[in-house]
Amino acid sequence: MKPTSEQGDMLRMLGIFSTLLVTASALYSASDDVVDLSQSNFNKEVIQSDELWLVEFYAPWCGHCQNLAPEWKKAASALKGIVKVGAVDADKHQSLGGQYGIQGFPTIKIFGLNKNKPDDYNGARSAQGITDAALNALRSIVRDRLGGKSSSSSGKKSSDSKSGKNDVIALTDDTFDANVIGSSDIWMVEFYAPWCGHCKRLEPEWAEAATEIKEQTGGKVKVAAVDATANQMLASRYGIRGYPTIKIFHKDEDAPIDYDGGRSKSDIVARALELFAENAPAPELLEITNEDVLKKTCDDHQLCIVAVLPHILDTGASGRNDYLDVMKAMGNKYKKKFWGWLWTEAGVQAELEDSLGIGGFGYPAMAAINARKMKYALLKGSFSEQGINEFLRELSVGRGSTSPVKGAAFPKINTVDPWDGKDGQLPVEEDIDLSDVDLDDYDKDEL
Template sequence: MRLLYGLLACTLFLDVQGFYSSSDDVIELDPSNFNKMVLQSDSLWLVEFYAPWCGHCQRLTPDWKKAATALKGVVKIGAVNADQHKSLGGQYGIRGFPTIKIFGANKNKPEDYQGGRTSEAIVDGALSALRSLVKDRLSGKTGGSSQGRQSGGGSGKKDVVELTDDNFDKMVLNSDDIWMVEFFAPWCGHCKNLEPEWAAAASEVKDQTKGKVKLGAVDATVHQGLASRYGIRGFPTIKIFSKGEEPEDYEGGRTRSDIIARAMDLFSANAPPPEILEILNEDVVKKTCEDYQLCIISVLPHILDTGASGRNGYLDVMKKMAEKYKKKMWGWLWTEAGAQMDLEVSLGIGGFGYPAMAAINARKMKFALLRGSFSETGIHEFLRELSVGRGSTATVGGGALPRINKVEPWDGKDGELPMEDDIDLSDVDLDDLETGDSGKDEL
């Protein structure tokens, strides 16, 4: 019994703590040490984002450890339990496990590792990335850990908006965007610690929200009128400004991931749901599937099979799910059965009947099909599995987006059967038809 208890306790401990220990050469990373160890480092890092329940992650573990030992002192090898530290995984758009990122010269924009998952392939990929980094430095391209300062130069400064007594009302209070504003003092130690986190978060938030959430900074020792107006008593103080509302105190953590998570919550709460677009031409599909990480495509039954009310019912389901998942910032498309047959064939939709749904990752040319019901419950389960990296995927037929037909938009009305031509019977001798007269004399 004690042995069973001990094994169970060990299993639970490993599940919580992850795959790696202090005796390994793999460095366990989390929100508390990621910025200092990775982003502020001059070293090249390969970081695995994993989940303890993921079978592929479990199989990668021994090779990841072996590669870390081989690369010790040359390239840093880290690992993030993204199931436990969801904010850190979300910060880098992790959707499947394991995902490996290369943090090279520009730590704010890591690259995806696309190589094999054996220790030899990982070492080769790391050394290749290291050679590229060294060549960039040799040619004068600088990378490294500098995150910039709000009161000086640097790579992050451009995305932190400097706010003053003169421009605050125009830029913040009269803006339709959401603002997170830091009031700081140059002599404040906590402010100095926040600077790289704030600058890095500003760049990420700008990219992820398309500029709809902005990060600003006010030197409260210079612009004392603003500090007095908002009752600033300590530094740093962060306030959230939304048009038409009283400013709100930011009470969250001060790490990059904490700031980004709060910004994304603000964005999703205030952003309208994505538009459900009908596939009318190639441009609609190309723009939607290339601009978003996933594009969700529904193939609805023919209008003659459902009528307008039936089709609107399906579109309403899509709109509700787009609202539910708007924080993911996916693209949403629909078409009528038979209108885009090449698309249906490339996604293997025909055999499942209509309505059907597929989620496409155009960057990887992978897709997943809805196997359950086309309902809020069925679609929610389908998308939830995708959002945590589960679910079965396949390669898009032909390895590329198919040809898209140009069609007219649905007019919102019930379908009409095609009109048949009237037959003029005035010249037909009905008596001949009735008697079967063949034109010959009867015997």
């Protein structure tokens, strides 16, 4: 059936929109000399490499990242065959960004001799500045190697086997509960049988993964093994029927989770780092006490969520803490979004409230601000976990109405003392001393 004229126009518009979406999300292509890095290949390409790597963590929507892209490509071409240059879409691979504490975009890190401790690049965002930093880092590596230092890329099988290092924790019927159940750490536990061929093939991958996971998570994700033939109580409790079986234990889960990923070291490490990011602490909730707090938080994040809470005399400390707890819960729920979270008391930052159109809806109020576009959206529903969740979920998928920030810039922010956590105090009124007033001086008829 031939489409109508209106349908044809709609199809053309959809095609243009799809093209724009692809263009916006693809800062780098296969034709560039920039290596596309992700959660699945990062460890193999970067961490296990002996080469120097410059890695940009970016977000496709980030204007600064878009401005950097041509310079990054130019630097990659100039350094081809000398230094590896890569890029991570941290908006897509959020657990990888979380692993390296990425809070703003673009963030550039230099992975040199010690791959587990990359250096931050804070130089000029030009091809010349980037290549100069790369060559300086190369010279530093050469000097260190001449001085006898070796690579700390972690995960080299020969290094582990020579040192006899094994970070896999052996668990038994007697030690399992005391170590694993109720632990604040995440446990990845392999149930194996000594005679099992698949278990023997997994053993070196499991051991090398354990060492790398320990180093990259600071021991917050633990890798363990249980000989299920010698510890049959545990095997029975968890329904182990085949070998090897890997289960993930965490106190927030009622029952262990089955691991069904790949059995290579890189697969195991990737899953561990994903678990680590999922259980990372919630973003900090900051009070707007000066201009720097507001600007840094909003400039460094895709969105900053700002709440204006009622005056302390209206709620008391208990009521205010209830509102702050709601915000903290939402911050934790959306922690992978790299958003900033702020609050202030009604009237303290009156010019900011005016620039965001807050006031007509009463208090508490909330606005989500995109500082790059200087646009905001207001919470129209209830200031509750359900109401805020619906508001943020709409924003997450690109829905919801937005308005420009008044004046297209943040207004003057007052510098104030932070809330002391206490109830408010009414102003003290001066007592009037009537002791010197002689009522006999007044005519009794006037009294």
